[in-house]
Amino acid sequence: MTEKISLTVKQQLIVICAVAALLPVWLISWITQLPWYLVVSSTVITLLITSYFALRLSKPLLQGMTSLETGLLNFKDGELSSLLAYNRDDEMGRLCQLYNQTAKQLRQEKQSIYQRELMLDNVLQSSPQAIILKNDHDFIVYSNHSARDLLGAKSALEGSQLSQLLNTAHPQLINAVERGVDGLFTLDNQQHESQTWHLATGKLLLNNQFHTLYVFKQLTRELSRQEVEVWKKVIRIISHELNNSLGPMSSMLHSAKILSEKVKEPRLSRVFLTIEERIKHLNEFVQGYGKFAKLPTPQSTRINWPTLFQQLQTQWAFDLTQQQNVTTFADQAQLEQLLINLLKNAHESGSKSEHISISLSQNNHYTRITVNDQGKGMSEQVMANALIPFYSTKSTGTGLGLALCREIVEAHHGQISLHNRSNGGLSVHIVLPNAE
The missing domain is CATH 3.30.450.20 (PAS domain)
Structure with a gap:
């Protein structure tokens, strides 16, 4: 196969100009019957003149095409910062100007896309x-x-x-x-x-x-949150119904006690006393559940740890290991209630008072509170359900102590976990963020 010959634009322009100039010269030479040496000399002079003018005419075009080729190669390599210097007021100049405008627009869009990708990457990484x-x-x-x-x-x-x-x-x-x-x-x-x-x-x-x-x-935290919300709704409904019944019962009991004074029957007094005690117990029961169902939003202040631990030690005995200069922002009343519940459980676990301890430490991000005892610990089944409302292994327990602890911790965007200790007993770990 013969290889196809390809001429450049410059060569094509020279050939076209030469052919266009030589045809009239050869036609005149044939009509006038000029000698061959004049025909040759005329042909050579015509070729030189047409080649010179073809080169002069094609130079701006070739410069513009070379600039466009360089720019397109930059596009191919992803380089959009280079602009074309060709600025003649002709068709090629307007084409190069359009190229420069396109390059500027693409550069702006590329920078915008880069900023969006950077923002998206930061969002995904966090x-x-x-x-x-x-x-x-x-x-x-x-x-x-x-x-x-x-x-x-x-x-x-x-x-x-x-x-x-x-x-x-x-x-x-x-x-x-x-x-x-x-x-x-x-x-x-x-x-x-x-x-x-x-x-x-x-x-x-x-x-x-x-x-x-x-x-x-x-989904663990989300499922736990939804589970607690369901329990809260149930508690609110039960509390509402009990309050609706306890109010009239208290009023009727008071009226009955006034009427019974005329009868002078001792047994009625005992009956009314028993009913009054049960109503009082139910009221306390409802109030305890209401505290869990309607836990207020934490009001964060700087925790005064020495004062807090001093108040706790007036109620419960425990050993304290405290890191110095611990700065934590939380709701002091709720945090005190949290530690009261944990210390109460520790003392009811069968552990001796001297084996119950609280440790407080802090790093750059979190405050860690650990409550340890040497009681009976928990089985896997009990530990899996201990933080769920209403779950209790005590005959007189309400099942809200640890559930309220969990609610307080999660309201502070922290975490609570239970662990059996290797030497016996239970360890409760609480992690709270340091940020105000």
Whole structure:
């Protein structure tokens, strides 16, 4: 096969101009029967003159085309900061001007997109949801800090294969990812607490390559919050009905006691006394539940820890280990109620007073309070339900002590957890944020 000859624009212009100039010269030479040496000399002079003028005419065009080619190569490399210097007042100049306007607009849009991507990345990195994006070769192309914590990695996940990272993950997590469908699964953390997670998956086309997106959302706190809200609603309904009954009963009892004074019957006095005691007990019962169902919004102030512990030690005996200069912002009344409930449980656990202790410490982000005893501890079943309202192992318990503790802690955006101690007894850990 013969290779096709391709002429540049410059060469094409010279050929066109030369042919257009030589045709009249050859036609006149043929009509006038000029000698061959004059024809040759005329042809050479015509070629030189037309080539010179063709080069002069094509120079601006070639300069504009060269500028456009350089600009388009910059576009190809993603470089939008270079502008074309060609500024003649002709068609090529207007074309280069349009190129410069397009480059400026694209540069502005690129900067805007970069700012949006940076903001989106900051949002995703700080999101509590674990996000993993992998390509069709199983390599992770994007992940956030929550995903790193979920998989127990100490460095960025980008560039690693998801299947290799899952080799050391929790079996339930591996099973959820391998199923590849949206759904719930449970994980056990380092404190052996069961956590409920939701996995959402999706497919997307990115850079002409299919990718899989995994979004892991922890639902434990949300489910607990909804569960507590349901219990609060039940408590409010029960409290309302009991109050509606106790009010008329108290009024009728008072009237009956006045009428019974005329009868002079001792047994009636005992009956009325018993009824009065039960009504009083029910009132206290309703008020206790109402305190849980209508916990006010915490009014944060700087906690005076020495005063708080001094007040507690007038009611309960305990050993105190306190880090100096602990600054915590919380509702002092609610925090005092929290510690009263925990100390009361510790003393009722069968632990000796000298084995009950409170430790207080703080780092840059959290204040940690730990209440320890050496009582009987808790079985796994009791520990799993201890923070749920109405659950109690005591015959006279209401099941609201630890539930109220949990409500107070979560109202302060903190966390509470229960742990059996290795040497016997229970350890309650409370973590509160330091920020005001």
